[in-house]
Each structure stands twice: as C-alpha cells, then as structure tokens.
Amino acid sequence: xxxTIPPRSMKGPKRRAGxxxxxIAAGFALGGVGWAQQQECVGLEITPARLEQDLxxxxxxxxxxxxxxxxxxxxxxxxxxxxxxxxxxPEFLDSSSAEQALRLKGGGAFTLxxxxxxxxxxxxxxxxxxxxxxxxxxxxxxxxxxxxxxxxDARSRVAGMLLMRGPKxxxxxxxxxxxxxxxxxDGTYTIYAAVEDTGxxxxxxxxxxxxxxxxxxxxxxxxxxxxxxxxxKRRLVGLWTPPDGLDGRVTLNADVTDPPAxxxxxxxxxxxxxxxxxxxxxxxxxxxxxxxxxxxxLRNIGRIPITPTIEVIVHEDDFERARMxxxxxxxxxxxxxxxxAWEPExxxxxxxxxxxxxxxxxxxxxKVTGLRIGEAPVVPEAGGGMPLxxxxxxxxxxxxxxxxxxxxxxxxxxxxxxxxxxxxxxxELSRTGxx
Amino acid sequence: MKxxxxxxxxxxxxxxxxxxxxxxxxxxxxxxxxxxSMTASPTSSVSGWSLASTGANTTSGxxxxxxxxxxxxxTVSGDKTRxxxxxxxxxxxxTSGRTLTNALSVTASRTGGTAVVPGVGAIAVVxxxxxxxxxxGLGTDDYSVTLSQPTAITDExxxxxxxxxxxxxxxxSSTL
Numbered sequence: 001x002x003x004t005i006p007p008r009s010m011k012g013p014k015r016r017a018g019x020x021x022x023x024i025a026a027g028f029a030l031g032g033v034g035w036a037q038q039q040e041c042v043g044l045e046i047t048p049a050r051l052e053q054d055l056x057x058x059x060x061x062x063x064x065x066x067x068x069x070x071x072x073x074x075x076x077x078x079x080x081x082x083x084x085x086x087x088x089x090p091e092f093l094d095s096s097s098a099e100q101a102l103r104l105k106g107g108g109a110f111t112l113x114x115x116x117x118x119x120x121x122x123x124x125x126x127x128x129x130x131x132x133x134x135x136x137x138x139x140x141x142x143x144x145x146x147x148x149x150x151x152x153d154a155r156s157r158v159a160g161m162l163l164m165r166g167p168k169x170x171x172x173x174x175x176x177x178x179x180x181x182x183x184x185x186d187g188t189y190t191i192y193a194a195v196e197d198t199g200x201x202x203x204x205x206x207x208x209x210x211x212x213x214x215x216x217x218x219x220x221x222x223x224x225x226x227x228x229x230x231x232x233k234r235r236l237v238g239l240w241t242p243p244d245g246l247d248g249r250v251t252l253n254a255d256v257t258d259p260p261a262x263x264x265x266x267x268x269x270x271x272x273x274x275x276x277x278x279x280x281x282x283x284x285x286x287x288x289x290x291x292x293x294x295x296x297x298l299r300n301i302g303r304i305p306i307t308p309t310i311e312v313i314v315h316e317d318d319f320e321r322a323r324m325x326x327x328x329x330x331x332x333x334x335x336x337x338x339x340x341a342w343e344p345e346x347x348x349x350x351x352x353x354x355x356x357x358x359x360x361x362x363x364x365x366x367k368v369t370g371l372r373i374g375e376a377p378v379v380p381e382a383g384g385g386m387p388l389x390x391x392x393x394x395x396x397x398x399x400x401x402x403x404x405x406x407x408x409x410x411x412x413x414x415x416x417x418x419x420x421x422x423x424x425x426x427x428e429l430s431r432t433g434x435x
Numbered sequence: 436m437k438x439x440x441x442x443x444x445x446x447x448x449x450x451x452x453x454x455x456x457x458x459x460x461x462x463x464x465x466x467x468x469x470x471x472s473m474t475a476s477p478t479s480s481v482s483g484w485s486l487a488s489t490g491a492n493t494t495s496g497x498x499x500x501x502x503x504x505x506x507x508x509x510t511v512s513g514d515k516t517r518x519x520x521x522x523x524x525x526x527x528x529x530t531s532g533r534t535l536t537n538a539l540s541v542t543a544s545r546t547g548g549t550a551v552v553p554g555v556g557a558i559a560v561v562x563x564x565x566x567x568x569x570x571x572g573l574g575t576d577d578y579s580v581t582l583s584q585p586t587a588i589t590d591e592x593x594x595x596x597x598x599x600x601x602x603x604x605x606x607x608s609s610t611l
Binding site for chain 1: 471472480481482483484496497499500501502503505507508510513514515516518521523526538539560561565566575582598599600601602603604605606607608609610611
C-alpha cells in the first residue's frame, strides 16, 4: 500500500488567497455585467417592462426610466389602459378608469439628463371586488429643441405594463369565437382559433386544431399560446401545409386548454386552394374633432370577394354606449379596400372603440383603440402610501400597550386574590415564632 | 408596577424582533426585473418631403434600436388615417382639408444587433397600432425604418405654406 496523500484543504493562507481571488473574480464579473448593461442600454429604458401581481387589493412598485443617450431628453409619462388586438399586439389606450386605479408619483413632464434615472412610484389599486387591473405606464420621449417635422412628425414611447389579478374568486373562462385559416404566399396556411377571455382575469390558453376530411384526421396543428386579457379576443395560430391538390370539404376542430374551449369550422378546398373569406382592418382611428369621429378601413386580403359587415362598438368601462353596423351590400373584391365613418354622440370621458369585420358567423378581423372626448382630467399624484417604518413602529407600540394592559390585569387579579389585611399580623407572628 | 412594566416592554420588543428568525430554512428569492429600451432615432422627423405625383415615394424614417431582456413588440400608430393638409405657419391641420388617397406604410428592416435570436421587422400600414417589429430580446436589435407614401394623379397638390402631414408614434413594450 503506497503512501496516502492527505486531502487538500483550504485553510490558512491558501484559503484567504482563494477567498481574495474569488472576490476579485466576482468583482470583475459584476463589473463586466455592469459594463455590458451600460453598453446595451439604448435610448430610453423603462423597468419593469412587464409586471404581474396577484391576490392584493393594492400594490406599490417603482418604475424606473433611464436616459441612456448622450443628450437630455424631454419625457412625458402617463397611465394608460392596456388592451391588445387579435394578433396579441399590446395597445395602450386612453382610460380614465386606469388613471384612477394606477396613480403615479413623480411622473408628468420632466427633463432627464444623459445617464440619469427617474424613479416613479406607482400605486395600483383594485377598484371593485371581482375586478382585475390591466394598465400601462407610457413614457414618451424626445431630445430637447428637436424641430417638429412638417411632413412626418415622429414620437417615440417605451411602455411598461401591469397585469394585476384582483382577489379571488377568479373566473378563468374562455370561448372559441372563430376557427379558420388564411393563405400564405408560400402555399402554406395559417390555421387559427380566435379565443375570447370571458372571465375576470387574464388567461394564457393553448391548443390544437385537427384537420379532418371524410372522417380521417389529415393533420393535427399545434396552436401557440398567448396572453388574453378579459373581454379581449386573440388568435392562437399554427402553420399547416395541405396535401397537394386537396379537393372537397375539410373540418377544423379546435381544442383549446387553460381554460378549456372548443370550436369548429368547415372549409371548402378546390385544387389545393381554400375558398375562405379573409379581411384585415388596416385602419381604425377614433378622434375628438369637436365630437367623436370614428373611421374604419378594411382590406380584402383573401382570394375571393367578400360581403362583410363592419361593426363598431363604443364602451365606457364595461358599459356599451353606442353601436353601429355597416353591412357591405356590394362585394369587396380581393385587395380592395372599404372605408366607413361614424360620428356617435358621446359625453366627455374615455372610451374603448372596437371595430369588427364579420361575414355570417365568421369573425374576419377586430381592432381596438381608445378615444378621449374632452380634456383629460388632472389626476392628483398618489400619496405614496404609509412608510414601512411607521407601520413597524405602530405594531411595536400596539404590542407594548397590550402587554401593559395584560400586566395591569394580572396585577389587579393578584391584588384581588390576596387575603384581607387582618391576616397579616398572623403571618408576622408565625415569622416571629419561627425565629 | 414600573419594575414589571419595563422588562415586559423590552421582552415584547425582543420577541417581535425574534419572530422572523424563528424559521429553520433560509429562503432566498431573487427577481430579475425585465426592461425594454428604445433609441430616439425614429424621432428623426421628416420635413419638406417632396412627393411625386404618382409613385411609391419612399424616404428614410430613421433607425431604431431595441434592447430588452424579454420578448418585445414595437408598434406604430398615426394621428390620422392618411397624410392630411397641414398649415405650416399655424402648425395645425386644416379643417376639412385634403387627404392623400393611400395610407402611409412604415417598414422596419433589421440591420444588425447582438440578440441571439434576431428580431423580425414588418410592414405596418398606418391607422391603428400596427406591429412594426417583434423580437425575443436578450440583446439589441437594430432596425432601419422606411416610410412609403403611395400617391396617385388624383391626389391634389397644395399651395405654398401647406403640406401633407401625419404624426407617427412608435411604442416599444414587452410582448403580451
């Protein structure tokens, strides 16, 4: 048996050197990360970009904007309602209810020097039981003394979003409002299931679509998941390549999970091409031009003529305030556009405008935008809530008072239990006797 | 009474401080805040854009760089559906003024960056908030922005002091 080599230990000078080296390495690593972050930060940065919070009536958090440019920026911050379109692209909408529910301290208009940060204290509160809060903090920025363009004036914004589920009970429910497919230029099809969140909190559903012909499953297409906000619809999509020369009727069966929902559609194919109506709302503008003005433009992006109905609905919070239908009696040819305009009578306030193109039962497209009529009310800054040390001090004082009260009670009970003064001489006597 | 009260207060405070230390395990949770940032380059506004009477009319809309440690979306929206008649002296739109027939298109093309999975630019037709670019983040994505304003012979030319005008708003945010 050869000599045994003692295990290496990290004691004494070696250990100290190791620790020192580790500190140096960590310092370099952190410095490197910091340097990298400094290099990566561009333009105006907002943190957090997305925050999800549950189970609280109110929540305070800090949003930080940082000027990563080498020039001063003029910044204007605002609270907006959060929505999204059928493709899931976020939209930041004028919303007085969002402004009331999410208060910003330190916001408004200000100038930020190069490299400087500004901390905004956001206090979000659930306004009613069973409600959630979906809002955004939008920071619009531009360099100082930038002349406005006469032809095209451009503005830049970064936005952070807040998804706050209120106290339970949560209703996580959904329904499939449309199933279909749209042709792509390369011969493939985008299969979709348009899902509406019918509950009171956001959901992240996913699912599959079975393509069935003559009772046989031709294919099963996986649909990518996506966040859907309450009251909104989103298309979950997947890619499908049909067999060459497909002819006849196919059935699309959509099976959505988290939460569960189903839907189906029948599509006719002729020599590999689907005869499906397809349209896109390419423009939805709602403005206050001395009164509400809403304009919707639709384009036929399919290969067959369509006769859709354009539906415009105006909501104030959860209440529908106005609705107008524009049925298209003349066919809209492929690539053709159709524009409709409407001037609903609306009182001062903020509204959510939804434009929808439908043909029969089929939802072709939907877009949402915000509308403010009248001047924006001045929202007072949030008080920022009670500092933590005040809360801690109050708890300590409460405990002290309770302890004092208990002591007083114990003391009082003891004094009540003590024998009457006439017994004392006896004790004294017995003590005397013991001596 | 005083002799008992003072130690009681002390004990209460010690007990209060000792409560968090009574747990057996040390649990450490760390949250990395997500952020998104965008350069101000799209703020390169366009003045004196000379449009041909008929044609595609493209011009640079500047460039933009997105840096994010989570998936992001860039959208663009306009204050009008079409470029509309605008008085340069008063810097305001002309009431019931003329508008161009076709909508303005904005195209983002990725030109570089450090993101491992490159972001994807898109063509947005101005009207509502249309998707201009999406990416998975974890680095930067550089895009060049091109504006395209098709014109037709039916579009009227304007008198001196007036121009066709639109305000574009670019918004970078996290993906939903």
